[in-house]
Amino acid sequence: MSEAGEPFDLRITSPAAHALAGRLPEKIAAAVHELITTTLPENPHRLGKRLLPPYEGTWSARRGSYRVLHEIDEKNRIVTVTAVEHRSDAYRSH
Structure with a gap:
């Protein structure tokens, strides 16, 4: 687990950014x-x-009912959001 301190840097892949920009319902x-x-x-x-x-x-x-898929790089303290998908599709494309 991560220690308290500096937050992780955040990176968002193009597919995840595309989902956030308009493909998801507003509340989600x-x-x-x-x-x-x-x-x-x-x-x-x-x-x-x-x-x-x-x-x-x-x-x-x-x-x-959506899943935020991400990777955690502990050594470099980076979290990369790779996808935001409905649960029925989230594990098909990865």
């Missing part, structure tokens, strides 16, 4: 935006769970 987009700008940088393990193979290295955080 607001909840996801709050998650990725506050909770993930402060403590990326708090609301997520580590996924099992074949998705090792990826974490998933729930926001309603």
Whole structure:
């Protein structure tokens, strides 16, 4: 788990940014935006769970029926949001 201190740097991939920019319902987009700008940088393990193979290295955080998929680089203190998808699609493209 991460130690208290400096927040993690946040990176958002193009597919995740595209989802946030218009593909998500407004309420979900607001909840996801709050998650990725506050909770993930402060403590990326708090609301997520580590996924099992074949998705090792990826974490998933729930926001309603949507999943925020992200990777955590502990050494460099970077969280990369890789996708924001409905739960029925979240694990198909990764």
